[in-house]
Amino acid sequence: MNKSGKTLFEKVWEDHLVVEETQETPAILYIDLHLIHEVTTPQAFQSLRDQGLPVRAPNKVLATMDHSTPTLPIRSIRDLDIVVEKGPADQIRDMIRNCEEFGIELFGFDSDKRGIVHVIGPELGATQPGKTIVCGDSHTSTHGAFGALAFGIGTTEVGHVLASQCLLQRKPKTFAVNMNGTLNPGVTAKDIILKIIQQTGVGGGVGHVIEYRGSTAGSLSLEERMTICNMSIEAGARAGMFAPDDKTFEYLIDKPMSPKGSDWDQAIEKWSQLFTDEHADFDNEISVDVGRLTPMVTYGTNPGMAIQIDDIVPEENGDLGYRQSLNYMQIEAGKPILGKDIDVVFIGSCTNSRISDLQDAAEIFKDRKVSHGVKALIVPGSQAVKKEAENLGLDKIFESAGAEWRESGCSMCLGMNGDTVGNGKLAVSTSNRNFEGRQGKGARTILASPKTAAASAIAGSVEDPRKYS
């Protein structure tokens, strides 16, 4: 095997080795950017406190609140208890205290920079090519869209990074996903990633870092790349990456935390080296024909259980628990998903809450009404996205269609803040997980793109967005 070249992942990995791995010990990997939020950090801060340790590099920590936060507006922190329950409210107050005590700047309620951690990292320019980025959240894979090595960690590891700016890691394997062809109208990046996960299965990427490549890769916008990288974890992968290109640099130029002046020129020079060499090998490889894709929807209780929107639910997929999954969903094998009545539509989450996602949805909502009896909730990914959407008048389109327009946050993706689908109710959601009860106890979830979600809200049932374009 010709192994003269390096993959994109290997270049970033090697650039961050403080200590190389050996047979006996894992590598010590340096972390450039640590994103933190209120849910997976309290125990880590407590552990530092117990050991009398400071935060090593507070300027490399980006802190916000997103998971437990209310999406109804609050004027001050004193109003918190009115809009959320005691648990989330206490967690939010704990986050504020921890950041104060350890000297970390927090983008809290009074900040126009607040938002879902994976939305604000890129929009602030903190996410950059070649960086190592971690967060106590599995969707940290999102940031790989910029050519960063970004992955989720547990709370113990959050403590390690706070104390040492380093992480113990075994080198993952590499996985190439070759995407070729051009997206057809009505088909989106969300449909590409659902198709990929359907192909790999939810465990297919375990132990690997995916690189998304092929002729489609360069044609996708950064927001589309983020949607794809975001759900790498749903294929079981450690991370997902795109090689940075001119689109990446264009996105980052002039962002608040991007390099400026001559630093920018140097950065471009360095970032331009971040690609997989011609003769590099991957440990695993699959291909996806993007030109033949149609809108995708899930029918079961994991993101790999996906079909084309006009297809029928398979009789079997060989998995232990397949029938249990269909029973939970109240979906029948051998029948279509299209036309199935729904109760809720959620447009939001770190997968699909950016401005292009909201524009996709607005195009369909414009001059139409949400079907009677359907609750449609639209939650922007950040306060900045919210403002931009309002400047474009999208909020008016949503509200006149009868959808609810909220403050930013994770919201109904996981229902921690009280925004839930409802017991037994069926939702079409632009989020990333259709696990049992993911969107609240008893909630049933169909994952789809913002276009499909919007079309379904109008129809009152699972609908093909191509009907409205």
Place this chain on the structure above:
Amino acid sequence: MDKIIEFTSKTVVLAVNDIDTDQIIPARFLTVTTKDGLGDGLFTDWRFDEAGNKIKDFPLNQKKSDGCSILVTGSNFGCGSSREHAPWALVDYGFKAILSTSFADIFRNNALKNGLLPLTVSEDFHRMLIDNEGIQVTISLETMCIQSSNGVRENFELEHFSRYCLMNGIDQLGFILNHEDQINAYENKG
């Protein structure tokens, strides 16, 4: 952290693939700021019905699984969210090991840092465990082997560093902080 060398227990079986961390512990139990008491939320929507009564058929609710500290599950256990509340809940409930044919990466990492052994076993041994629900097994980190009471023996792999930390009750942060000089050197090279 307690040292782990060897332990014996009956097994309880959850023969479902891709059990995600939202099933292990739903998000509504994540609004805590400590690790205490999370066992109450373990598999809660599978253990209890609407009225809060135990669902009799669920394996963890059966009398024979009382005191079991080894859980046998389907493949890709612990997929989904990075929440360390999942291993915290399993440990708080009383589990010391999960035996499966594969594990999700983040869950596996988190488990090892909390004295919970995520051990990958062969398809054959896994089938034997499922067919003999409740069978008693002994797991030894010393010999890296699982010995079942019917005489079947299975060797497992566990990377040297994690094994060393588990057997000596060592927190891994100490290992990183012992490399302070190298971290400084890395930061200073710019």
